[in-house]
Amino acid sequence: MKLSLSYLEKGKVIRTHVLLRTKNQLIAWLQVSLAETKNLALDEILEALHTDEKSVVSMLGPDYVSAIVQLLNTWWPKTVQEKAATVVCHLARSCEAVMLLKLEDAILPLVRLAESGSVVGRQKAAVALYHLSFASPGTAFFIVSDGGVRALIEMCHLIGGGDSVCQSGRVRRGRHAQQHLHERGDVEPASKEHAAECLENLTAGDNDDGMGLQRAVMSEGGLRTLLLYLGTNDRHEAAVRAIRNLVGVISTTSGSAGDMTTRMKRLAGEQGCVPLLVRTIQEGNSNSARKVAVQMLAKLATYAPNAMEMSEDDKCVPSLVKLVEPTQAITAITQAIQCLLLLVSTSDKRCRNLMISHGAKGHLRKLSDLDIQGAAEMLHRLERG
Incomplete structure (x- = not known):
């Protein structure tokens, strides 16, 4: 069965008014098996979108959207999925179309495409989810509940190695998933960037809904994945901002929220985040990356097993001491002092001696003279032994 139209035969010069006249025929084409x-x-819709996106998006009603969403499913050929995902990317940028995508249950097929589609399909799915994550808290919860967090985390995780630092951490789960990810290490950098930006959007809220999304990302290993992703390039500011958002989920220390906080700290430790945070501080990452890493370490150190792991890590204490040099940024200094105070309170003599041998006393004396918060107390702890 060969379908053709006169304007197709004349070089496929599509105009919005032509597409509008053929709406019923295009719907039929989309629904034919x-x-x-x-x-x-x-192809017709994409050509029209390139000509006049705003007009075309406004005229694509529920029937169109429903038919296009159906084509995201993985049983259709790769070319069909990719083109349908490209159309959905255009729709996801429109406020009017976002609600249609939500009503037509587009999020779940996008998540599945992000998990197991082609390289182009996964990239388009990541872009669409990124735009949808802006839409509303309800849309964000749909992304999380449909497994979108896991798909986005896996997409960021496909970084092609560089994971040896985590083998010394207390990673107790996800080994099969890791092997699966390394077998599928073919995601384009742009897809990873959109996945990281989407995770940043999902973790941005500071209300109860935002905290729920942050906990979901933490529980799925999102902190560890973002740190791995950050380690591949020091310009991944979306990953830095997402990590900063996750600091909030382990800030509360009272009531039932305190119990959840403890669980998040334990999870972060078990997922091997401590050595990755130390690496972020130690290596040549951006100032914002180092700052958020030491802030996270200071939060995690309030959980005793994490503090013990930090004190036993040969690189952790020297890296923190380096951050209390007077030439460092004040925020990084105060966070590093807070972390060192926790370590000196919970660890053995070896850890204290390690701080002293790397020059902590000299730095702290200068910082005490400058009246930096915590410096005098930390110096007093070290001098008293």
């Missing part, structure tokens, strides 16, 4: 026909219809 032949993949070739669906490809033809999607």
Whole structure:
């Protein structure tokens, strides 16, 4: 069955008014079972979108959106999925179309495409989820509840190695998933960036809804994955901002929220985040990356097993002492002092001696003269032994 139109034969010069006149025919093409026909219809829509995106998006009603969303499912040929995902990317940028995508349950097929689609399909799915994560808290919860966090985390995790630092951490789960991820290490950098930006959006809220999303990302290993991703390039500021958002989920220390906080600290330790945070401080990352890493370490150190791991890590204490040099940023200094105070209170003599041998006393004397918060107390602890 060969379908053609006069304007297709004349060089495929599509105009919005032509597409509007053929709405019913395009709907029929999208709903016909032949993949070739669906490809033809999607080509028409994409051509029109390139000509006049705003007008075309406004005229694509529920029937169109429903038919296009169905084509995201993985049983359709790769070319159909990719073109449908590209159309959805255009729709996800429109406030009017976002609600249609939500009503037509587009999030779940996008998540599945992000998990197991082609390289282009996963990239388009990541972009669409990124735009949808802006829409509303309700849309963000749909992304989380449909498994979107896991798909985005896996997409960021596909970084092609560089994971040896975590083997010394207390990683007790996810070994099968890791192997699966390394077998699928073919995601484009742009997809990873959109996945990181989407995780940043999902973790940005500071209300109860935002805290729930932050806990979901933490529970799925999002902190560890973002740190791994950050280690591949020091310009991944979206990852830095997402990590900063996750600091908030372990800030509360009272009541039932305190119990959840303890669980998040334990999870972060078990997932091997401590050595990755130390690496972020130690290596040549941006100032914002080092600052958020030491802030997270200071939060995690309030959980005794994490503090013990930090004190036993040969690189942790020297890295923190280096951050209390008077030439460092004040925020990083105060966070590093807070972390060192926790370590000196809970660890053995070896840890204290390690601080002293790396020059902590000299730095702290200068900081005490400058009246930096915590410096005098830390110096007093070290001098008293």
